[in-house]
Amino acid sequence: MHPSKPFFLWRHLNKLRWASLIVVALMLILIPFLHLYQTYNAAHAYDLLAPSEKRIFDVMEFLTDPFTSDPAEDLDALKGTTWSGTFWGLRLSDPLAPLAQMAASLSVYWPFALTALIPIVLTAIFGRFFCGWICPANLIYELNGNLAAWLRWAGFRTGDYQFDKRIKYGVLALGLVLSAATGSVIIAAIYPPAIVGREAYFGIAVGGFGAGMVFFLGTLLFDLLVSRRGFCRYLCPGGALYSLLGRYRALRIQRIVESCNDCAKCNVVCEFGLDPLRDGFGQECTNCAACIAVCPTDALTFTVGFRDHPAQGPGHLGRQYKRESGADFEEAAE
Amino acid sequence: MKRRNFLKAIGAGAVAAVAAPAGAMAARNRPSLRYIRPPGSHDEETFLSKCINCGQCGEVCPNRCIKFFGLQNGASSIGTPYIKAREKACILCMKCGDVCPTGAIPKIKREAKAVIEGVKMGHAVVDRELCLSWQGKTCGVCYRACPLADVAIRVGRLEQPHVLNDCVGCGLCERTCIQMPQAIRIVPNHGTGNG
Numbered sequence: 067m068h069p070s071k072p073f074f075l076w077r078h079l080n081k082l083r084w085a086s087l088i089v090v091a092l093m094l095i096l097i098p099f100l101h102l103y104q105t106y107n108a109a110h111a112y113d114l115l116a117p118s119e120k121r122i123f124d125v126m127e128f129l130t131d132p133f134t135s136d137p138a139e140d141l142d143a144l145k146g147t148t149w150s151g152t153f154w155g156l157r158l159s160d161p162l163a164p165l166a167q168m169a170a171s172l173s174v175y176w177p178f179a180l181t182a183l184i185p186i187v188l189t190a191i192f193g194r195f196f197c198g199w200i201c202p203a204n205l206i207y208e209l210n211g212n213l214a215a216w217l218r219w220a221g222f223r224t225g226d227y228q229f230d231k232r233i234k235y236g237v238l239a240l241g242l243v244l245s246a247a248t249g250s251v252i253i254a255a256i257y258p259p260a261i262v263g264r265e266a267y268f269g270i271a272v273g274g275f276g277a278g279m280v281f282f283l284g285t286l287l288f289d290l291l292v293s294r295r296g297f298c299r300y301l302c303p304g305g306a307l308y309s310l311l312g313r314y315r316a317l318r319i320q321r322i323v324e325s326c327n328d329c330a331k332c333n334v335v336c337e338f339g340l341d342p343l344r345d346g347f348g349q350e351c352t353n354c355a356a357c358i359a360v361c362p363t364d365a366l367t368f369t370v371g372f373r374d375h376p377a378q379g380p381g382h383l384g385r386q387y388k389r390e391s392g393a394d395f396e397e398a399a400e
Numbered sequence: 401m402k403r404r405n406f407l408k409a410i411g412a413g414a415v416a417a418v419a420a421p422a423g424a425m426a427a428r429n430r431p432s433l434r435y436i437r438p439p440g441s442h443d444e445e446t447f448l449s450k451c452i453n454c455g456q457c458g459e460v461c462p463n464r465c466i467k468f469f470g471l472q473n474g475a476s477s478i479g480t481p482y483i484k485a486r487e488k489a490c491i492l493c494m495k496c497g498d499v500c501p502t503g504a505i506p507k508i509k510r511e512a513k514a515v516i517e518g519v520k521m522g523h524a525v526v527d528r529e530l531c532l533s534w535q536g537k538t539c540g541v542c543y544r545a546c547p548l549a550d551v552a553i554r555v556g557r558l559e560q561p562h563v564l565n566d567c568v569g570c571g572l573c574e575r576t577c578i579q580m581p582q583a584i585r586i587v588p589n590h591g592t593g594n595g
Contacts, residue, residue, distance in 0.1 A: 101459045108462035142460055142495065150454035150501050157501050163452045167502060171449035175503045250448040250476035260453065264479060267455050268468065277470040277478060 070322065072358065072367030079355035083198060087205040090148065094202055094263050098270035099126055100141050107138040147263025148200055149254065150181065157181040160196075160260070161189070161311065162304045166253045169242040186311060193312030197298065197305050198337070198354030202266075203258030203282070204298065208337060210286050211295055225292040228339070229300040231350060235310075238303040257304050258282055258297065299339050299350075313349040314372045319358065321345055325365035326381025332357035332366060342366060345377045433473055435482040436521040436569060436588045438466055438496045440508045444590035450504035453479030457496035457505060465490055483521075485571025485586045490521070492547055492570050512548065515568060522569030522586040524553065526561050530583035533560040542573035542584050 103126035106115060115123060127137075134140035145152040150159040159181040168174055189196065197204055214224040241253035254260045261278035269275045285297040298305055321342060332342035335356050340346055342357045358366045363383060380386040438457050441447050458466040458481055465488035469477040483490055494510040508518040524542075532539040533555070540559030546552055552567040561573075561584065571586045 097459065105462055105464050138462060142499070145459050145499055146454055146456045146501075150452060150456065152456065152499060152501070159452075159454075159501060163454070163502075167450060167452055171446070175450065178502045181501055248476045249445060250480075251452045252476060252478070254453040255475075255478045264453065264455050264468075267459060271464075272458065272467060276468065 070367075072322070072364050076355060076358045076368055077364075078359070080359035083354055083356075086199050087202075087208075090200055091202050091205050094147055094266045095270065096129075097144060097146070098267045100130070100137075100144065101267075101271050103127065103130070104138050104141050147260070147267070148196075148202060149257075149260035149263050158184060160257075160304060161186050162253065162257060162307050163251070163260075165307065166242065166245050166251045169245040169253075170249055170251045172246060189308055189311040190314070191316045192353055193315035193318060194305065194308040194350065194352045195312075195354075196308055196352075197302075198352030201259045202262045206262065206286070207258075207289060207295060207298055210289055211337065214290050214294065217290075224290055225288075225294065225296070227293045227296070229293060229296070231299055231339070233300045234302055234306040237301050238306040241303045253303055256281065258285060258302065259304065295337055295339065298337070305350075309349040315353075316370055316372065317353065317368055318371065318374065319347060319351060319353060319355070319366055320369045320371075320375055321378065321381075322365045322367060323378035324382045325363045326383060327363050327365070328381045328384030328386060329362060331360045331362065335360045343381075345375050347374050434585075434588060435473070435484055436490075436571065436586060437590065438481050438483065438500075438505050439490050439492055439494060439515075439519045439521055439568070439570065440497050440506050441504060441521070442506070447504050448476050448480065450502045451480050452502050452504075454501065455479070455481075456499045456501070457481050460495045460499040462493060462495065463488060463491045466496065483571065485574040486582060487575075489571035489575035491572070492519070492568070512551065516548065516551065516566045519568040519570075520589050521571075522588040524563045524567050524569065524571075524573050524584050525587050526563060527583045527585070530579050530581065531561065532579060532583070533558050534583075539578065541576055541578055545572045545576035547572060 099122060102119075102122055106112065106119065106123050112120070112123060130137055130141065143152070143154045148160060150163050151157070159178065161182040164175075164179040164182045167178060185196065218224050237256075241256065245252050255278065261282050265275050265279045265282065269279075285301075289296050293300065319342070326343075328343065330343050333340075336342060337354065337356060338350050338352060340348065340351055353368075358368075365381060380390070437444070437447055442450065453468075455468065458464075458468060465483050466481045467484065469480050469482055471478060473482075481496075492510070492515055494508050494515070497505045497507045506518070508514050526534070528534040536558060538558045540555055540561070542561050543549055543553055543555045543559065547570065548566065548568065551564065553561055553563050553573065555561055563584075569586045569589060574582050574585045577584050
């Protein structure tokens with residue numbers, strides 16, 4: 067049988083993913099600066115600004131002038147972070163935010179719960195894509211992972227302990243219980259994307275980083291010294307929620323066993339420590355497409371389906387398969 | 401130093417390092433920490449249970465008066481918005497209620513009637529011992545700063561301020577008071593907001 071080739075663009079999705087992560091990060095930096103610009107505008111006092119503030123004003127004016135005549139009002143269209151944001155009237159929230167609010171207040175506030183509807187539907191289709199494609203903390207964690215690789219190359223020892231991936235579901239449950247117990251959305255204090263968005267705003271517009279930054283730096287050190295991508299893999303409560311929501315995702319990466327040569331590059335590159343080589347994707351896969359990009363034989367592709375393939379055994383281009391089906395191989399060789 | 405003593409000292413230091421912030425966290429709503437929540441906010445308990453710390457109220461505030469708690473008001477207040485009137489007071493633009501997605505800050509129209517009914521951040525209180533007007537030196541700055549003049553505050557003889565019942569607690573009078581320390585201040589109303 068001639069193995070089907072994956073659509074050629076899938077190999078380049080990983081680049082698009084990096085672009086997406088960077089755009090989100092730039093937005094999180096831009097929005098606080100726009101906020102500052104708005105406040106300077108509302109004060110009608112350009113001449114009273116400090117030189118540094120004037121520079122911010124000039125740059126932001128240059129960026130927004132083609133789009134708005136009344137920045138102090140119009141730029142209100144773009145507010146917030148990935149945790150909860152406003153985009154020209156469309157309100158989007160991380161599904162964890164309404165869930166945590168429900169836990170904290172023990173009631174449902176529908177106008178807010180519905181802001182998570184679009185992300186939930188997208189997660190049901192694309193799985194845990196938020197973690198791989200949007201999450202601003204993920205960008206920093208991946209760069210931190212690259213740093214760890216360089217440090218290993220330079221001879222330093224970085225952590226590579228493996229824990230149980232199910233710990234994060236416990237963290238999610240514990241966070242919700244604590245939210246209910248304290249009556250406040252305390253889970254936002256340990257959820258990196260919420261922290262990164264908030265701290266970017268604090269650092270730029272409020273006058274300094276807050277307590278969340280200490281926690282976030284701690285998770286970076288944890289990833290570096292204890293466990294590769296440890297926080298996302300084992301501890302992140304939002305990742306746990308997205309994994310559950312994306313368990314029966316419609317779009318998933320699968321292995322084409324006929325094209326696979328068992329090189330295991332996919333397992334090495336997988337940020338979430340999954341096992342594409344043995345069809346071990348599961349609910350944790352973020353559809354990040356890094357494995358597709360690295361596969362030398364085009365043996366990974368997107369498929370539509372609600373379940374993973376059961377384990378398909380060794381790849382047909384690998385040695386193990388050839389040894390086990392030696393007779394067939396000899397026949398084919400003749 | 402003997403090793404045992406050294407270890408003891410380290411242990412005591414570690415205990416102190418953990419216990420001190422924990423003690424600080426336990427003491428919630430200390431009287432010294434006088435803050436108000438953004439205009440229209442629900443009472444403290446409802447507010448904390450609804451606010452998800454997204455920070456949009458601060459990002460939309462044209463006066464940059466909304467700040468955010470770290471650990472200083474207890475663990476349950478981390479990342480929640482507050483206003484310190486003496487540093488920067490609320491100008492009652494009501495944009496934070498428009499942008500708040502969670503219902504922690506309800507939407508209130510920006511008109512006198514709706515604001516007077518819906519906003520109860522606190523109530524201004526005049527210290528007559530400190531107030532220049534009450535001490536005979538005509539001042540009246542608080543009255544002129546008030547966005548609801550003659551509704552929330554009126555002045556009598558020598559511009560002596562009298563706070564009325566409709567004061568919403570925006571804090572512009574406290575912000576603007578020329579006395580040091582300020583002779584008029586907002587007593588927060590966390591427990592009995594409109595909720």
